[in-house]
Amino acid sequence: MELKELYQEIILDHGKNPRNFGKCNQFNRDAKAHNPLCGDKVHIYLKLDKEKIVEDLTFEGEGCAISLASASILTETIKGKNFNVAKKIIEDFLNMIKNEVKISINSLNEDQKTTIMSLSGVNQFPMRVKCATMAWHALTSALEGENKNE
Amino acid sequence: MDIKNIKSEFPIFKQKINGKPLVYLDSANSSQKPQSVIKRISSFYETEYSNVGRSVHSLAVKATNRFEDTRDKVKNYINAEYREEIIFTKGATDAINLVASSYGKKFINKGDEIIITELEHHSNYVPWNFIRENVGANIKFAPVNSKGEIEVDDIKKLITDKTKIIAITHLSNVTGAIIPIKKIVDLAKSKKIPVLVDGTQGAPHLEIDMQSLGCDFYAISCHKMYGPNGLGVLYMKKKWVDILPPYQGGGGMIDEVKKEKITYASSQLKFEAGTMQTAEVVSFSEAINFIEKIGIKKILEHENKIMEYGLEKLKKNNSVNIIGDPLNKGSVISFTIKGIHPHDIATILDDDGVAIRAGHHCCQILHEKIGISASARASFGVYNTKEDIDILCNAIDKCKKVFNI
Numbered sequence: 001m002e003l004k005e006l007y008q009e010i011i012l013d014h015g016k017n018p019r020n021f022g023k024c025n026q027f028n029r030d031a032k033a034h035n036p037l038c039g040d041k042v043h044i045y046l047k048l049d050k051e052k053i054v055e056d057l058t059f060e061g062e063g064c065a066i067s068l069a070s071a072s073i074l075t076e077t078i079k080g081k082n083f084n085v086a087k088k089i090i091e092d093f094l095n096m097i098k099n100e101v102k103i104s105i106n107s108l109n110e111d112q113k114t115t116i117m118s119l120s121g122v123n124q125f126p127m128r129v130k131c132a133t134m135a136w137h138a139l140t141s142a143l144e145g146e147n148k149n150e
Numbered sequence: 151m152d153i154k155n156i157k158s159e160f161p162i163f164k165q166k167i168n169g170k171p172l173v174y175l176d177s178a179n180s181s182q183k184p185q186s187v188i189k190r191i192s193s194f195y196e197t198e199y200s201n202v203g204r205s206v207h208s209l210a211v212k213a214t215n216r217f218e219d220t221r222d223k224v225k226n227y228i229n230a231e232y233r234e235e236i237i238f239t240k241g242a243t244d245a246i247n248l249v250a251s252s253y254g255k256k257f258i259n260k261g262d263e264i265i266i267t268e269l270e271h272h273s274n275y276v277p278w279n280f281i282r283e284n285v286g287a288n289i290k291f292a293p294v295n296s297k298g299e300i301e302v303d304d305i306k307k308l309i310t311d312k313t314k315i316i317a318i319t320h321l322s323n324v325t326g327a328i329i330p331i332k333k334i335v336d337l338a339k340s341k342k343i344p345v346l347v348d349g350t351q352g353a354p355h356l357e358i359d360m361q362s363l364g365c366d367f368y369a370i371s372c373h374k375m376y377g378p379n380g381l382g383v384l385y386m387k388k389k390w391v392d393i394l395p396p397y398q399g400g401g402g403m404i405d406e407v408k409k410e411k412i413t414y415a416s417s418q419l420k421f422e423a424g425t426m427q428t429a430e431v432v433s434f435s436e437a438i439n440f441i442e443k444i445g446i447k448k449i450l451e452h453e454n455k456i457m458e459y460g461l462e463k464l465k466k467n468n469s470v471n472i473i474g475d476p477l478n479k480g481s482v483i484s485f486t487i488k489g490i491h492p493h494d495i496a497t498i499l500d501d502d503g504v505a506i507r508a509g510h511h512c513c514q515i516l517h518e519k520i521g522i523s524a525s526a527r528a529s530f531g532v533y534n535t536k537e538d539i540d541i542l543c544n545a546i547d548k549c550k551k552v553f554n555i
Contacts (some may be wrong), residue, residue: 003498006497007498012553036532037512038519039524040523065491065494127497
C-alpha cells in the first residue's frame with residue numbers, strides 16, 4: 001500500500017484548511033462522536049429545513065489529517081442534499097471505506113466524486129478506518145436526531 | 151549475553167514490516183519476547199502442563215513446582231522479604247484494581263482522601279475512581295511540574311488526616327520522569343500512610359528493590375519485561391497480605407467452604423482465585439533469566455544511551471517538540487510535530503517499519519494539562535540501537551515532506 005494514496009493532496013488540503021469549520025447559525029440538529037482510544041473528537045452541526053434539505057452543515061473537532069479531511073469533505077458533499085440522498089451518500093461512503101465498494105451515487109458531480117473517492121485509500125489502513133468514518137457516523141446521528149427547535 | 155547481538159535473540163525481528171526491517175519503538179506499550187521465553191511456553195505445554203495447586207498426580211506436582219519456582223524467582227529479583235508477598239495477577243491493571251478493591255473496602259470510607267498524580271496512567275486512576283464513586287471518597291491530584299515531574303513537596307501539601315493511600319507511578323509512560331519513590335515512602339511512613347507504586351514502567355526500566363524502596367504495594371506488568379502477555383505481579387507487604395480481604399472469589403483462594411460460612415486462605419493464595427496463567431507464570435522465569443543474564447544495570451545503561459542519543463537528535467529538529475524535560479528520565483520520549491497529528495506521524499513512520507505509539511497513552515489528565523489531545527511516543531528496550539534512532543529521525547523528515555512542512 002502506497003502512503004501517497006492515503007495522503008493525497010486533496011486530503012492534505014482539507015486537513016490543513018477544513019471547510020465549513022465552526023458552529024453554523026440556526027442549526028437545528030447536532031451530534032458528537034469521539035474515539036476514546038485516541039481522543040479524536042467531532043461535533044456536527046446541521047440545519048435541516050422543512051423540505052428535509054440540508055440547508056447548512058458545519059463541524060468542529062480535533063484530530064488527524066484523515067479525520068479532519070473526512071469531516072470537511074463530508075460537509076461539502078452533503079450540503080444542499082435532501083435527507084434521503086444524504087443517507088444514501090453516507091451508506092455508500094461507509095461501504096467504500098469498509099468494503100472497498102465504489103461510490104455509485106448519481107447525485108454527485110464529477111468533482112465531488114473525485115473528492116470523496118480520495119478517501120478510499122483509507123481502506124488499506126485498518127487502524128485508520130475509524131478516523132475516516134467518525135464524522136459520517138456523527139452525521140447519521142444528527143440526521144436522525146430530534147429537531148432542537150421544535 | 152551480549153547486547154550488541156541481542157536482536158538475534160528476538161524472533162520478531164526476522165520479519166520485514168512494509169518491506170523494511172522492524173524498528174520497534176513501542177516497548178513502553180509492550181516489549182517483544184526473546185526466543186527463550188517463547189520456547190519455554192511451548193516446552194511447558196509439551197512436557198509439564200497441568201493445573202497447579204490442586205491434583206496430586208506427577209504432572210500436577212511438576213507444574214506446581216515450576217509455578218512456585220517463579221514466585222521465588224520474582225521474590226529474589228525484586229528483593230521482597232517473603233515469598234508470600236508475591237501475588238500473580240492478570241496484569242499491572244489487575245494488581246492495582248486488587249489493592250483498590252481489597253484495601254479500599256476495608257480502609258477507605260466516605261470523606262477519606264486518596265492521593266494520586268496528574269502523571270498517572272488511567273490504570274492508576276480509574277480503580278480509585280470506583281472507590282470514589284462507591285463510598286464517596288475524594289481523589290486529590292499532585293500536580294505535574296513544567297518539566298513533567300512530580301515534586302515530593304507537592305505531595306506533602308496534599309496530605310491530611312484523611313489521607314488513606316498514596317498511589318503513584320514509578321516512571322511516567324509519557325514524560326519518562328522517574329519519581330523519587332523512596333522520599334515519598336519516607337514521607338508517607340511518617341504519617342502512617344501506605345504507598346502503592348505503579349511499577350508498570352519502573353519494573354522493566356529501573357533497578358527495583360522492595361526492601362530498600364519500602365513501599366506497601368508495587369504493581370508489575372510482565373509483558374513489558376520481555377515476559378508473556380496476560381500476566382502481572384503484585385508485590386504486597388506481608389502485613390497487608392495478612393489482613394486485607396480477598397479480591398475475587400473462586401477455587402484455590404479458600405480455606406474451608408460450608409453452607410453457612412466460608413473461610414479464606416490466609417496466605418497470598420487468597421488473592422489468586424481460579425485457575426492461574428500457568429504457562430505464563432512458568433515462562434516468566436525465563437524472562438527474568440534473560441534480564442539477569444545480561445544484567446539489569448547493563449540493560450539500563452544501554453537504554454539510556456539510546457534515549458540520550460534520541461533526545462539529542464530530536465532536539466535538533468526544529469519542528470519537533472519534546473514533552474517534558476525531567477532531570478531523571480527513563481527510556482521514553484514523547485513528542486509532537488508542529489502541523490502533523492500524532493496519528494499521521496505513526497502511519498507514515500509505519501511505512502518505514504518504525505513502530506511507535508500515538509494517542510494519549512491512557513494519560514488524558516496529563517495531555518489535558520499540557521493542552522494537547524495526543525502525542526507520539528518512542529520508547530526503548532534492550533534490542534534498540536542508535537541506528538533505530540537514525541531511521542526514526544529520517545522517517546520524521548519524511549513526515550514533514552508528506553505534509554509539506
